[in-house]
Amino acid sequence: MKVLAFFCLCLLAALALPAFVDASHLNLAILVLMAAQLGVAWNIVGGYAGQVSLGHAAFYGLGAYTSTLLLVKFGVNPWFGTLAGGVVAATLSLAFGWSCFRLKGHYFAMATIAVAELVQIFFTEWEWGGAAVGLTAPVTNAGWAWMTFSTKLPYYWLALGLLLVTLAVNFWIERSWLGYYFRAIKDEPDAARSIGVNIARYKQIALSVSAFFTALGGSLYAQKELYIDPNSVLSTALSIKMALVSILGGAGTLFGPVIGSVVLTSIEEFTRILYGGTGRGIDTIIYASLIIAVAVFYPSGIVGWWHGLRRRWASRKAAAADAVRAHSAAAAPQAPAGEPS
Amino acid sequence: MNLLEVTNVSKRFGGLTANEDVTFSVEAGQIVGLIGPNGAGKTTLFNCVAGFYPPSSGAIVLDGRDIAGLAPEACARAGVARTFQIARTFTSMTACENVMTAAMLSEHKVSAARTSAMQWLAFANLERFADKPAGSMTISEQRRLAVARALAINPRILLMDEVMAGLNPSEVKEAVDVVLKIRQRGIACLVVEHVLEGIMPIADKIVVLDRGCKIVEGTPQQVSSDPVVIHAYLGDA
Numbered sequence: 185m186k187v188l189a190f191f192c193l194c195l196l197a198a199l200a201l202p203a204f205v206d207a208s209h210l211n212l213a214i215l216v217l218m219a220a221q222l223g224v225a226w227n228i229v230g231g232y233a234g235q236v237s238l239g240h241a242a243f244y245g246l247g248a249y250t251s252t253l254l255l256v257k258f259g260v261n262p263w264f265g266t267l268a269g270g271v272v273a274a275t276l277s278l279a280f281g282w283s284c285f286r287l288k289g290h291y292f293a294m295a296t297i298a299v300a301e302l303v304q305i306f307f308t309e310w311e312w313g314g315a316a317v318g319l320t321a322p323v324t325n326a327g328w329a330w331m332t333f334s335t336k337l338p339y340y341w342l343a344l345g346l347l348l349v350t351l352a353v354n355f356w357i358e359r360s361w362l363g364y365y366f367r368a369i370k371d372e373p374d375a376a377r378s379i380g381v382n383i384a385r386y387k388q389i390a391l392s393v394s395a396f397f398t399a400l401g402g403s404l405y406a407q408k409e410l411y412i413d414p415n416s417v418l419s420t421a422l423s424i425k426m427a428l429v430s431i432l433g434g435a436g437t438l439f440g441p442v443i444g445s446v447v448l449t450s451i452e453e454f455t456r457i458l459y460g461g462t463g464r465g466i467d468t469i470i471y472a473s474l475i476i477a478v479a480v481f482y483p484s485g486i487v488g489w490w491h492g493l494r495r496r497w498a499s500r501k502a503a504a505a506d507a508v509r510a511h512s513a514a515a516a517p518q519a520p521a522g523e524p525s
Numbered sequence: 526m527n528l529l530e531v532t533n534v535s536k537r538f539g540g541l542t543a544n545e546d547v548t549f550s551v552e553a554g555q556i557v558g559l560i561g562p563n564g565a566g567k568t569t570l571f572n573c574v575a576g577f578y579p580p581s582s583g584a585i586v587l588d589g590r591d592i593a594g595l596a597p598e599a600c601a602r603a604g605v606a607r608t609f610q611i612a613r614t615f616t617s618m619t620a621c622e623n624v625m626t627a628a629m630l631s632e633h634k635v636s637a638a639r640t641s642a643m644q645w646l647a648f649a650n651l652e653r654f655a656d657k658p659a660g661s662m663t664i665s666e667q668r669r670l671a672v673a674r675a676l677a678i679n680p681r682i683l684l685m686d687e688v689m690a691g692l693n694p695s696e697v698k699e700a701v702d703v704v705l706k707i708r709q710r711g712i713a714c715l716v717v718e719h720v721l722e723g724i725m726p727i728a729d730k731i732v733v734l735d736r737g738c739k740i741v742e743g744t745p746q747q748v749s750s751d752p753v754v755i756h757a758y759l760g761d762a
Contacts, residue, residue, distance in 0.1 A: 361633040364626040368615050375613040375671075378575065379627035379678050380601035436617070 198344055202337055210336050216449045217343035223429030223441025224350045225397035230427055231435035233390040234370025236293045239300030240398050240426045243273040245418035247399025248406040252319045262331040266403035273399030274392045281388045304418040318413025331407050339408045346404055350397045354438055366390055432478050434487025443486050528553040528713050529682055534583030536569050543569040545737045556714045558724040561734035562758055567717045575607040575684055576600030606680035610687050612667035616660035620651055620670050623659050627677035649673035665696040672703055682713040689720040697723045
């Protein structure tokens with residue numbers, strides 16, 4: 185109930201936000217929402233099912249390239265292109281999973297990096313697909329019909345909408361049998377098999393759903409920037425950011441990635457504003473140090489830290505209540521126990 | 526007719542033979558103990574029946590259907606449930622959620638799974654832990670939780686791997702009671718056990734393995750007085 189109230193409050197704030205901020209802060213908000221959506225999508229396979237992928241940029245890039253190529257080469261509407269990108273990424277995730285799910289744990293993570301690198305190299309060399317130069321989308325058909333705008337605000341609504349849809353899907357997964365199976369696979373894969381869970385199939389389901397929504401995020405990015413190249417949509421740094429947002433916020437929790445994105449993206453942007461101009465990379469050093477600090481002191485993420493704090497408060501309150509009860513019992517032995525003194 | 530028939534099963538890992546031509550059977554509703562000294566190949570045989578290893582040769586037939594070489598999840602669907610030496614409970618879940626996950630094999634609906642899970646928790650005398658994290662329970666409680674979880678897939682036979690190891694006498698008694706209650710439900714039990722005083726009084730049949738081969742099969746009385754068994758356990762006296 186409390187979580188629901190908090191969510192509604194955040195949603196109201198998000199709906200009201202554009203009225204209060206200028207264009208540059210609105211852009212920051214869009215970045216937060218987009219990173220949050222990617223973290224939430226990553227969380228399906230990386231958090232709930234515990235298969236830490238460091239190659240999700242491949243799906244992001246596939247989404248961005250599918251919608252942009254369809255638009256640039258064939259004049260296909262980006263709304264349809266976005267959906268097509270999701271389907272392409274989900275389909276190719278079958279090959280991704282087929283090759284990587286043979287491995288477990290760290291080896292799985294390493295394999296995902298390798299596969300994502302292959303995809304990046306492919307797009308860097310692919311002449312028809314823009315190669316290293318990238319692709320520029322036309323701005324001729326501005327408006328909702330073509331998901332192309334000259335101002336930031338519509339992209340804010342799109343990013344918010346996409347985040348809400350992705351959250352809704354996670355919410356449903358978390359409460360359905362899929363969520364139970366994913367967590368079982370994460371906790372004890374052998375025990376999961378012994379109760380009839382086909383873990384290969386369910387890992388693949390998690391990966392495909394995650395890939396689909398990651399690709400939608402990629403297409404949205406492509407429409408927002410109207411320019412993509414392999415470095416901006418397929419880099420390993422992007423894969424790592426998706427994982428970081430989710431892990432720092434709290435992997436395997438519904439709102440963890442959203443919180444992670446608010447914290448991480450803000451740190452990233454503020455250190456860049458404050459120290460980025462020095463040209464000595466101080467911003468990335470501070471950014472990295474903060475990540476290490478969170479990872480060392482709060483290994484279960486911000487959500488995990490918050491739950492720990494609440495438990496401690498609860499036990500302290502219970503201890504205090506016990507003390508009061510003991511005190512009042514000692515002071516007035518006839519008084520019924522538990523009555524406030 | 527026998528519920529489970531293991532016929533001439535051998536399992537080799539490279540040059541090492543873990544099981545050689547093992548044959549035995551379990552009738553519906555029977556408790557069968559699988560005993561033997563360390564390294565006798567009990568757990569390997571157990572893993573072959575549960576689908577975790579494909580046998581190198583031989584047949585494993587459950588209810589007329591050959592299940593040898595099927596994947597663990599397929600064996601579970603066929604009616605073979607198992608527990609592990611360490612409980613392997615899902616520690617990020619509550620006790621109830623652990624059992625619910627297993628109950629979802631027959632129906633994916635969460636509310637139905639909860640109803641069925643609560644019954645199995647009660648069966649294992651664990652209702653009071655329903656909403657507690659599985660990781661916070663003691664070893665003995667987690668083992669019983671693993672049994673409740675295995676039973677929630679509605680198996681024909683339950684394979685238990687050393688459920689009594691490392692338990693104190695009162696916990697052993699609790700585990701024995703659970704095994705007896707399982708038999709009452711008509712579910713057969715194949716129990717790998719080191720704690721002989723736990724399994725001997727309740728087993729309908731004992732199968733003794735030594736160095737990968739079955740050396741004796743019979744009632745607990747026959748087995749415990751058999752010179753071959755005494756020799757296998759104690760060596761030359």
